[in-house]
Amino acid sequence: MDGIRIGVHICRGNWSKQEEVLLSGDYTRLLPALEQMKVRQFVLEYATPRAGDIEVVGRKLSDRELGLGVVNPRTDEVESVESIVAKAEQALRFYRPEQLFLNTDCGFGCFASRSVNVEEVAFKKLCAIVAAAEVLRRKYG
Protein backbone atom coordinates (compact mmCIF):
# COMPACT_ATOMS: atom_id res chain seq x y z
CA MET A 1 0.00 0.00 0.00
CA ASP A 2 1.46 3.38 -1.02
CA GLY A 3 1.27 6.61 0.92
CA ILE A 4 1.83 5.18 4.37
CA ARG A 5 4.74 3.35 5.98
CA ILE A 6 3.65 -0.11 7.08
CA GLY A 7 5.76 -1.99 9.56
CA VAL A 8 5.45 -5.39 11.20
CA HIS A 9 6.75 -5.94 14.71
CA ILE A 10 7.74 -9.40 15.84
CA CYS A 11 9.06 -10.37 19.26
CA ARG A 12 9.46 -13.37 21.53
CA GLY A 13 7.04 -12.35 24.27
CA ASN A 14 6.97 -9.43 26.68
CA TRP A 15 4.86 -10.70 29.56
CA SER A 16 7.57 -11.57 32.09
CA LYS A 17 10.82 -10.13 33.41
CA GLN A 18 12.21 -13.65 33.67
CA GLU A 19 14.12 -13.84 30.40
CA GLU A 20 14.34 -17.62 30.54
CA VAL A 21 10.58 -18.17 30.16
CA LEU A 22 10.41 -16.06 26.98
CA LEU A 23 10.95 -17.61 23.57
CA SER A 24 14.35 -17.99 21.97
CA GLY A 25 15.65 -18.38 18.42
CA ASP A 26 16.69 -16.41 15.34
CA TYR A 27 14.43 -15.43 12.41
CA THR A 28 15.56 -18.14 9.98
CA ARG A 29 12.35 -20.15 9.99
CA LEU A 30 10.21 -17.05 9.60
CA LEU A 31 12.10 -15.73 6.55
CA PRO A 32 9.86 -17.39 3.92
CA ALA A 33 6.83 -15.67 5.49
CA LEU A 34 8.58 -12.34 6.02
CA GLU A 35 9.85 -12.22 2.44
CA GLN A 36 6.29 -12.39 1.16
CA MET A 37 4.96 -9.56 3.31
CA LYS A 38 4.27 -6.34 1.45
CA VAL A 39 5.59 -4.10 4.20
CA ARG A 40 8.25 -1.43 4.28
CA GLN A 41 9.75 -2.14 7.69
CA PHE A 42 10.36 -5.02 10.06
CA VAL A 43 10.55 -3.90 13.67
CA LEU A 44 12.59 -6.59 15.38
CA GLU A 45 14.09 -7.46 18.75
CA TYR A 46 17.87 -7.39 18.81
CA ALA A 47 18.71 -6.11 22.28
CA THR A 48 18.17 -9.60 23.65
CA PRO A 49 20.66 -12.28 22.62
CA ARG A 50 17.63 -14.59 22.29
CA ALA A 51 16.97 -12.96 18.89
CA GLY A 52 20.11 -14.35 17.27
CA ASP A 53 22.35 -12.65 14.73
CA ILE A 54 21.36 -9.63 12.59
CA GLU A 55 22.92 -11.39 9.63
CA VAL A 56 19.94 -13.78 9.35
CA VAL A 57 17.56 -10.95 8.47
CA GLY A 58 20.20 -8.66 6.95
CA ARG A 59 21.09 -11.12 4.21
CA LYS A 60 17.50 -11.66 3.06
CA LEU A 61 15.48 -8.57 3.91
CA SER A 62 17.80 -5.63 3.27
CA ASP A 63 15.45 -4.36 0.55
CA ARG A 64 13.20 -3.20 3.46
CA GLU A 65 13.83 -0.97 6.42
CA LEU A 66 14.89 -2.45 9.75
CA GLY A 67 13.51 -1.12 13.02
CA LEU A 68 16.43 -2.32 15.09
CA GLY A 69 15.62 -3.18 18.70
CA VAL A 70 18.48 -1.77 20.76
CA VAL A 71 17.15 -1.66 24.31
CA ASN A 72 15.40 -4.33 26.36
CA PRO A 73 12.16 -2.91 27.81
CA ARG A 74 12.14 -5.45 30.65
CA THR A 75 15.48 -4.67 32.31
CA ASP A 76 16.24 -2.01 34.93
CA GLU A 77 19.73 -1.39 33.62
CA VAL A 78 20.01 1.25 30.88
CA GLU A 79 22.00 0.12 27.84
CA SER A 80 25.17 2.13 27.16
CA VAL A 81 25.30 4.43 24.15
CA GLU A 82 28.38 2.53 22.97
CA SER A 83 26.57 -0.80 23.01
CA ILE A 84 23.70 0.66 20.98
CA VAL A 85 26.10 2.19 18.45
CA ALA A 86 27.90 -1.16 18.16
CA LYS A 87 24.59 -2.96 17.55
CA ALA A 88 23.66 -0.47 14.81
CA GLU A 89 27.08 -0.90 13.23
CA GLN A 90 26.44 -4.62 12.91
CA ALA A 91 23.24 -3.77 11.02
CA LEU A 92 25.10 -1.25 8.81
CA ARG A 93 26.78 -4.23 7.14
CA PHE A 94 23.42 -4.84 5.48
CA TYR A 95 21.42 -1.60 5.70
CA ARG A 96 21.99 2.03 4.68
CA PRO A 97 21.61 4.66 7.41
CA GLU A 98 18.27 5.79 5.88
CA GLN A 99 16.93 2.23 6.17
CA LEU A 100 17.93 1.81 9.77
CA PHE A 101 15.59 2.89 12.57
CA LEU A 102 16.50 2.59 16.23
CA ASN A 103 13.84 1.51 18.69
CA THR A 104 13.05 -0.46 21.81
CA ASP A 105 12.72 -4.25 21.50
CA CYS A 106 9.04 -4.07 22.46
CA GLY A 107 6.62 -1.90 24.44
CA PHE A 108 7.15 -1.02 28.11
CA GLY A 109 3.62 -1.73 29.26
CA CYS A 110 2.18 -4.66 27.39
CA PHE A 111 -0.53 -6.02 29.68
CA ALA A 112 -2.55 -3.57 31.75
CA SER A 113 -1.71 -4.81 35.20
CA ARG A 114 1.76 -5.93 34.32
CA SER A 115 3.96 -3.16 33.03
CA VAL A 116 7.39 -4.62 32.45
CA ASN A 117 9.11 -1.41 33.52
CA VAL A 118 8.73 1.97 35.23
CA GLU A 119 8.61 5.36 33.57
CA GLU A 120 11.94 6.64 34.93
CA VAL A 121 13.86 3.71 33.43
CA ALA A 122 11.88 3.80 30.18
CA PHE A 123 12.72 7.50 29.76
CA LYS A 124 16.44 6.89 30.31
CA LYS A 125 16.37 4.11 27.73
CA LEU A 126 14.83 6.47 25.17
CA CYS A 127 17.54 9.06 25.91
CA ALA A 128 20.22 6.40 25.31
CA ILE A 129 18.67 5.57 21.92
CA VAL A 130 18.63 9.24 20.91
CA ALA A 131 22.24 9.77 22.05
CA ALA A 132 23.33 6.73 20.01
CA ALA A 133 21.52 8.06 16.91
CA GLU A 134 23.42 11.35 17.27
CA VAL A 135 26.76 9.52 17.41
CA LEU A 136 25.80 7.42 14.38
CA ARG A 137 24.72 10.46 12.34
CA ARG A 138 28.03 12.17 13.05
CA LYS A 139 29.92 9.06 11.94
CA TYR A 140 27.83 7.87 9.01
CA GLY A 141 25.67 10.82 7.96
Add this chain to the structure above:
Amino acid sequence: MATTFLTTQVGSWPRSRQMLKMLRGYQKGTVSRQEFNLAAEGEIRRTVALQEQAGLDILVDGEHRRESFYAFLTDKVAGTQLMSLADMLDFVEDKAEFEEMLRTMDMPASAIKNPTCVGRLSRKEPLAVGDLEFMRTLTAKPVKITLPGPYLLTRSMWVGALTRKVYRNHKKMADDIVRILREELLELRAAGCEFVQFDEPVLTEIVMSEECERRTFM
Protein backbone atom coordinates in the same frame (compact mmCIF):
# COMPACT_ATOMS: atom_id res chain seq x y z
CA MET B 1 14.00 16.15 10.87
CA ALA B 2 16.91 13.76 10.48
CA THR B 3 16.66 11.24 7.65
CA THR B 4 19.00 8.59 9.04
CA PHE B 5 18.88 6.42 12.15
CA LEU B 6 15.36 7.60 12.99
CA THR B 7 14.44 6.88 16.58
CA THR B 8 11.09 5.62 17.85
CA GLN B 9 9.59 3.11 20.22
CA VAL B 10 7.39 0.08 19.82
CA GLY B 11 4.17 1.13 21.55
CA SER B 12 3.14 0.87 25.16
CA TRP B 13 4.41 3.02 28.03
CA PRO B 14 4.41 1.89 31.70
CA ARG B 15 0.93 2.44 33.20
CA SER B 16 0.56 4.66 36.21
CA ARG B 17 -1.29 3.38 39.27
CA GLN B 18 -3.98 6.00 38.65
CA MET B 19 -4.53 4.81 35.07
CA LEU B 20 -4.81 1.18 36.12
CA LYS B 21 -7.43 2.16 38.69
CA MET B 22 -9.40 4.02 36.03
CA LEU B 23 -9.14 1.09 33.60
CA ARG B 24 -10.48 -1.37 36.16
CA GLY B 25 -13.25 1.06 37.10
CA TYR B 26 -14.17 1.52 33.46
CA GLN B 27 -14.33 -2.24 32.92
CA LYS B 28 -16.48 -2.71 36.03
CA GLY B 29 -18.77 0.14 34.98
CA THR B 30 -17.99 2.45 37.93
CA VAL B 31 -16.01 4.87 35.73
CA SER B 32 -17.66 6.36 32.63
CA ARG B 33 -16.01 6.19 29.24
CA GLN B 34 -15.66 9.98 29.29
CA GLU B 35 -13.88 9.96 32.67
CA PHE B 36 -11.66 7.12 31.49
CA ASN B 37 -10.71 8.94 28.28
CA LEU B 38 -9.95 12.12 30.18
CA ALA B 39 -7.55 10.25 32.45
CA ALA B 40 -5.93 8.49 29.49
CA GLU B 41 -5.46 11.80 27.69
CA GLY B 42 -3.52 13.13 30.69
CA GLU B 43 -1.23 10.10 30.56
CA ILE B 44 -0.76 10.46 26.80
CA ARG B 45 0.17 14.14 27.22
CA ARG B 46 2.90 13.17 29.69
CA THR B 47 4.13 10.30 27.49
CA VAL B 48 4.37 12.59 24.47
CA ALA B 49 6.17 15.29 26.47
CA LEU B 50 8.72 12.73 27.71
CA GLN B 51 9.38 11.49 24.17
CA GLU B 52 9.83 15.09 22.97
CA GLN B 53 12.17 15.75 25.87
CA ALA B 54 14.20 12.62 25.05
CA GLY B 55 14.40 13.82 21.43
CA LEU B 56 12.67 10.89 19.74
CA ASP B 57 11.90 11.41 16.01
CA ILE B 58 8.65 9.44 15.67
CA LEU B 59 6.23 9.40 18.58
CA VAL B 60 3.68 6.93 19.94
CA ASP B 61 0.83 7.59 22.36
CA GLY B 62 1.88 4.88 24.82
CA GLU B 63 -1.37 2.90 24.40
CA HIS B 64 -2.81 4.17 27.69
CA ARG B 65 -6.36 3.75 26.39
CA ARG B 66 -5.78 0.07 25.69
CA GLU B 67 -6.32 -2.88 27.99
CA SER B 68 -3.44 -4.40 26.02
CA PHE B 69 -2.03 -4.03 22.52
CA TYR B 70 -4.74 -6.35 21.14
CA ALA B 71 -7.42 -6.84 23.83
CA PHE B 72 -8.57 -3.21 23.37
CA LEU B 73 -10.37 -4.41 20.28
CA THR B 74 -13.33 -5.46 22.42
CA ASP B 75 -14.15 -1.73 22.81
CA LYS B 76 -14.15 -1.18 19.06
CA VAL B 77 -15.26 -4.37 17.33
CA ALA B 78 -18.70 -5.98 17.57
CA GLY B 79 -18.74 -9.75 18.15
CA THR B 80 -15.97 -9.73 20.75
CA GLN B 81 -15.81 -10.35 24.48
CA LEU B 82 -12.98 -9.47 26.85
CA MET B 83 -12.01 -12.61 28.78
CA SER B 84 -9.11 -13.24 31.14
CA LEU B 85 -7.08 -16.37 30.54
CA ALA B 86 -8.55 -17.60 33.84
CA ASP B 87 -12.09 -17.15 32.42
CA MET B 88 -11.03 -19.10 29.38
CA LEU B 89 -10.03 -22.19 31.36
CA ASP B 90 -13.62 -23.37 31.00
CA PHE B 91 -13.42 -23.32 27.24
CA VAL B 92 -10.00 -24.67 26.31
CA GLU B 93 -9.84 -28.28 25.18
CA ASP B 94 -7.10 -29.43 27.55
CA LYS B 95 -7.36 -27.61 30.88
CA ALA B 96 -4.45 -29.36 32.62
CA GLU B 97 -2.10 -28.58 29.78
CA PHE B 98 -3.24 -24.95 29.60
CA GLU B 99 -2.69 -24.48 33.36
CA GLU B 100 0.73 -26.06 33.11
CA MET B 101 1.66 -23.74 30.24
CA LEU B 102 0.58 -20.65 32.22
CA ARG B 103 2.66 -21.80 35.19
CA THR B 104 5.87 -22.69 33.39
CA MET B 105 5.77 -19.53 31.28
CA ASP B 106 5.12 -17.27 34.27
CA MET B 107 1.93 -16.05 32.61
CA PRO B 108 -0.46 -14.22 34.92
CA ALA B 109 -3.78 -15.85 34.03
CA SER B 110 -5.96 -13.16 35.53
CA ALA B 111 -3.90 -10.25 34.16
CA ILE B 112 -3.78 -11.28 30.52
CA LYS B 113 -7.05 -10.66 28.75
CA ASN B 114 -8.16 -11.98 25.42
CA PRO B 115 -10.52 -10.46 22.84
CA THR B 116 -12.49 -13.65 22.25
CA CYS B 117 -14.67 -13.87 19.16
CA VAL B 118 -18.26 -14.67 20.17
CA GLY B 119 -20.17 -13.15 17.25
CA ARG B 120 -19.88 -11.81 13.72
CA LEU B 121 -16.99 -9.31 13.67
CA SER B 122 -17.45 -5.73 12.45
CA ARG B 123 -16.02 -2.34 13.35
CA LYS B 124 -18.26 -0.37 15.71
CA GLU B 125 -15.89 2.57 15.58
CA PRO B 126 -12.39 3.28 14.24
CA LEU B 127 -9.69 1.33 16.09
CA ALA B 128 -7.07 4.10 16.18
CA VAL B 129 -8.04 7.08 14.03
CA GLY B 130 -9.09 8.90 17.20
CA ASP B 131 -5.68 8.16 18.76
CA LEU B 132 -3.99 9.76 15.75
CA GLU B 133 -6.22 12.83 15.88
CA PHE B 134 -5.47 13.36 19.56
CA MET B 135 -1.72 12.99 18.94
CA ARG B 136 -1.96 15.69 16.27
CA THR B 137 -3.12 18.15 18.93
CA LEU B 138 -0.01 17.37 21.03
CA THR B 139 2.90 17.20 18.61
CA ALA B 140 4.09 18.32 15.19
CA LYS B 141 6.34 15.24 14.94
CA PRO B 142 5.44 12.17 12.87
CA VAL B 143 3.28 9.64 14.71
CA LYS B 144 3.40 5.86 14.71
CA ILE B 145 0.13 4.05 15.28
CA THR B 146 0.27 0.46 16.48
CA LEU B 147 -2.37 -2.14 15.63
CA PRO B 148 -2.59 -5.85 16.39
CA GLY B 149 -1.69 -7.92 13.33
CA PRO B 150 -4.12 -10.24 11.52
CA TYR B 151 -2.23 -13.38 12.44
CA LEU B 152 -2.12 -12.57 16.16
CA LEU B 153 -5.83 -11.76 16.15
CA THR B 154 -6.85 -14.87 14.26
CA ARG B 155 -4.86 -17.05 16.64
CA SER B 156 -6.03 -15.40 19.85
CA MET B 157 -9.66 -14.52 19.07
CA TRP B 158 -10.59 -18.05 18.02
CA VAL B 159 -11.83 -20.04 21.01
CA GLY B 160 -13.44 -23.06 19.40
CA ALA B 161 -16.22 -23.66 21.93
CA LEU B 162 -17.45 -20.07 21.50
CA THR B 163 -16.37 -19.03 18.03
CA ARG B 164 -17.47 -22.09 16.09
CA LYS B 165 -21.10 -21.05 16.59
CA VAL B 166 -20.41 -18.04 14.36
CA TYR B 167 -17.58 -18.98 12.00
CA ARG B 168 -17.05 -22.37 10.39
CA ASN B 169 -13.27 -22.14 10.71
CA HIS B 170 -10.33 -19.84 11.45
CA LYS B 171 -10.09 -18.80 7.83
CA LYS B 172 -13.65 -17.48 7.69
CA MET B 173 -13.07 -15.43 10.83
CA ALA B 174 -9.70 -14.22 9.48
CA ASP B 175 -11.41 -12.82 6.35
CA ASP B 176 -13.40 -10.46 8.58
CA ILE B 177 -10.34 -9.55 10.68
CA VAL B 178 -8.34 -8.64 7.56
CA ARG B 179 -11.25 -6.59 6.23
CA ILE B 180 -11.50 -4.64 9.51
CA LEU B 181 -7.73 -3.96 9.64
CA ARG B 182 -7.67 -2.91 6.00
CA GLU B 183 -10.53 -0.46 6.51
CA GLU B 184 -8.64 1.03 9.45
CA LEU B 185 -5.40 1.28 7.49
CA LEU B 186 -7.13 3.16 4.67
CA GLU B 187 -8.71 5.58 7.12
CA LEU B 188 -5.38 6.16 8.87
CA ARG B 189 -3.74 6.85 5.53
CA ALA B 190 -6.50 9.27 4.59
CA ALA B 191 -5.96 11.02 7.94
CA GLY B 192 -2.28 11.47 7.06
CA CYS B 193 -0.77 8.91 9.41
CA GLU B 194 2.94 8.46 8.70
CA PHE B 195 3.54 5.00 10.10
CA VAL B 196 1.38 2.03 11.08
CA GLN B 197 2.99 -0.87 12.89
CA PHE B 198 1.21 -4.22 13.01
CA ASP B 199 2.16 -6.28 16.05
CA GLU B 200 2.68 -9.98 15.42
CA PRO B 201 4.37 -11.35 18.53
CA VAL B 202 2.98 -14.84 18.11
CA LEU B 203 4.72 -15.50 14.81
CA THR B 204 7.72 -16.57 16.85
CA GLU B 205 5.64 -18.94 18.92
CA ILE B 206 4.83 -21.02 15.87
CA VAL B 207 8.44 -21.64 15.01
CA MET B 208 10.18 -21.34 18.37
CA SER B 209 8.05 -23.11 20.94
CA GLU B 210 8.64 -26.86 20.94
CA GLU B 211 4.99 -27.45 20.41
CA CYS B 212 3.27 -25.82 17.48
CA GLU B 213 -0.15 -26.47 18.96
CA ARG B 214 0.60 -24.63 22.19
CA ARG B 215 -1.62 -21.58 22.45
CA THR B 216 -0.73 -18.74 24.76
CA PHE B 217 -3.48 -16.48 23.38
CA MET B 218 -1.01 -13.76 22.61
